Amino acid sequence: MDDQKHLEHEQNKPEDAERSTENPEEMKQSEENSTEMKIAEKKEIEPKKPEVPKKKLEKGPTKKRASIGKGSILVxxxxxxxxxxxxxxxxxxxxxxxxxxxxxxxxxxxxxxxxEPKQTFKAGYPDDYTIGEVTTSLKEKYGVWIIRDTEHIYALSVVCTHLGCTPNWLQNERKFKCPCHGSGFRKSGINFEGPAPRPLERYKIVLADDGQILIDKTKKFAYEKGQWSDSESYLVV
Amino acid sequence: MDLIKSVINTLASPTILFTLIIVTFFFIFPLNDWFYRWNKRLKLDSFWTNRGGIKMFIILLVFFAFGLFDENFRLIVLKPDNVPIVGLIFLVAFFTWLSMKQAVDNDVHIENNENVNEYSDPDDKVLTWPDLVYIELIALVLCTVLLIVWSIGLQAPLEEPANPTLSPNPAKAPWYFLGLQEMLVYFDPWIAGVLFPSLMIVGLMAIPYLDTNKKGVGYYSFKQRMMAVSLYMFGWLVLWVLLIIIGTFLRGPNWNFFGPFEYWDLHKLQPLTNINLSEYVYIIWFSTGMPDNILLREIWGILLILGYFLILPPLFAKTWLKNLYNRLGNFRYSVFIILILFALSMPIKMYLRWMVNLKYIVAIPEYFFNI
Known part of the structure; x- marks a missing residue:
């Protein structure tokens, strides 16, 4: 290997000599402007190109031998x-x-x-929920808020319609507030502040045969599509 | 003491802070000859001298030292998540100063027909080994040492396992994405999360094709490429770094704005009731009620957006960007101005949100299309 390096070094030497002969021309150019200095540098590199085939030719005869470790075999x-x-x-x-x-x-x-929790689950009896309150106890397990107003019970999705964070119910301020980008929703799920473009979605909510509330998360109702008037999106009490 | 704090808190409110910065920015980084003359007249280029740099450093240092006496400020600044951002403030300020100092220095040389500082004799060459590799090795060792000391000294801000039904409050992106998170407050996710980041990358890639000014290649200079440097610095310092700083230090629980010396009150009430443009038009101005047809409802916003992107470019080409238009030609100018208009739509939308509580200019939630 060392020998090869030595050889290459010697080959390069005449090239260096060429460079030095070219230099006086370049010096003039480079004095004018540093941008032209760069062009001059490119010129220096160019004379190298014709050398490439030469090297290949020299290496030609050894190329048949592929070396593996110390010895070499014929391919x-x-x-x-x-x-x-x-x-x-x-x-x-x-x-x-x-x-x-x-x-x-x-x-x-x-x-x-x-x-994953079940998509369809029973959420107790309608009387378990107080009028005008947001029930947050099912949020962690099932991902719903259950809200009872004077006439209806409905189940709100806990996914913010902006980018999918989980808002918090702020009891004092009576609103849902998203910690990611500050979207705010009223108790009904209607968006009123921050960037959220749509109200929170509601889930299908019906009464099961045993009188319990049955929530089906696979069916969603979006306000902007007018689906909140669907009789399955709320429960009349 | 408290007076100073309340003054700083007031100044840090987004409307005032942003207005102050945008108004002063182009005097510090002049956009054209008019601003440049004012820059000279107000001696704002004295920032870029050794004395100016030391002054800036001392002011920053005094501000942080003063702030550390305040409990609320200390709590936020010394949080392990936020320590790198404090470093970032100093580093960005330092590197801006360093490059601008060299640029202003070279401007003087060029004016006097002297060689620039970076000029080197084409015969004089430096070897990769050892000259460059040694420097790289030292840098590598120092960085490793810094990282080790840092990771030993500051606790990693790890939290409990992720829970899909519980977002931390405030939920903050990694610091380098806080600019994007701030954008998401003002735009729909597909704009702030997809369109704008792609445009930023495309725009940065387009710079060499748009900016064909051959001056300033290989050396620092400001005057020879004033507009390019100032526009870039506006995008970088104001629309990116400043948003990261705001996101780190000024955004608190429920993503409300808090001054640097303000207590992060979970129950801070900020009236933010936002209204779409269509609601402004039909309910407040016409008081007719919203029309049922989506296109009719949003036509004003759509016209506004179309006007912004179709009328402004030719208007600018005829008026105060005439020279630029002649230099760049039709295609390059169009790409350039569209990118600039997109970038400017950011602060415009932010102001609209802060001043008139405008939520979306075009709001079609039925098809997930909001601008």
Whole structure:
């Protein structure tokens, strides 16, 4: 290796000599402006290019030998047929690897155990809820607020319609307030401050056969689409 | 003492702070010859001297030292999350000063027909090894030492496991995204979270194609590329760094604004009832009630947006950007002005929100389209 370096060094030397002969011209240019100095630098690099094929030629005879470790072996030229069989093998391996990867990705989407609360659940009897209050006890487990006003009970989604943070119910201020970007919602779910573009969504709420409230989170009702007038979006008490 | 604190708290309210900064900014970083003359007349370029730099440093240091005596200020500034932002304030100020000092210095050289400071003899070369690699090695060692000392000295701000039904209050993005989070307060997620970040990247990539001024390549200079430097600095310092600082120090619980010496009251009431432009038009001005047709309802906002992007560019090209238009040509000018208009829409929307509680100019929540 050291010998090679030495050789290359010697090869470069005449080039350096060329540079120094070119320099007087460049000096004149560079005195004018530093931008032209850069162009001049480019010029310096250019003469190097023709050298590349030279080096290749010199290295030519040694190229047949591929070195592995200390010794070296002769590489047999690959025949056309064996090349195709290698190509087939490579493609099969590639397809198999990619297939396995995407198969595992797909499997990942269907976990064995799902730590999610049920989408449909019973939330006690209507009389459990006081009139005019927001019930926050189901927020952590099921992700709903249940609100009872004088005539209705409805279930509000706890997902802010701006970017999906979880707002907090501020009892003193009588509003839901999102800690991420400051969106505010009234008790009814209507957005009135901050950037939230839509009111909070309501979930399907009905009475089960045993008289308990049944909430179905898979069905949502959006105010801006006029769905809050749907009889399933509230419970008359 | 309390008087100073309440004055600073008042100055830190977004409307006043932003107005002060925007008004003074282009005198410090002049945009054209008019501003440049005022910059000279007011001696604002004395910032970029050794004495000016030391003065700025002392003012910053005194402000923080004074603030640390205040309980509320100390609580926010010394929070492990926020320590890097304090560092950022000093670092950004230092590097701005350093580059501007060299630029102003070179401007004098160029005026006197002298070589710029970065001028070097083309024959004089520096070796990568050892000259560059040694410096890199030292920098690497110092950075590692700094990180180790930092991680030992300050507790990592880890919190309890994430809970989808409980957002911390205030919920803050990582510090480098606080500018984006601040934008999200004024815009719909798809604009502030998708469109604007992409435009920022595209805009930065477009700079070499838009700015074909060959001067200032390879050396610092200000006067030769005044508009480019000042516009960039406005985007960087005001629309990015300042928003990070605001997001870190001035945004408190429920994402309300708090002065630096104010107690972070969870129950601070800020009347923020926001109204869409269509509601302004139909309910307050016409008092007719909202029309049912979406297009009819939002036509005013749509016209306003179209006017902003279609009428302003040719108007500017004919008036005070005439020279720029002639220099850049039709296509380059259009790209340039559209990017600038997008950038300017940020402070414009912020002011509209603060002054007239405007929520969205075009609000079509039915199709998730709000501007």
């Amino acid at each position: 047999e030229p690959i025949k056309r047929r064996s090349f195709f069989s290698w190509l087939t093998l490579a493609w099969v391996a590639f397809t198999a690897a990619t297939g396995t990867f995407f198969g595992m990705m797909l499997r990942f989407m269907f976990p064995n155990v799902l730590f």
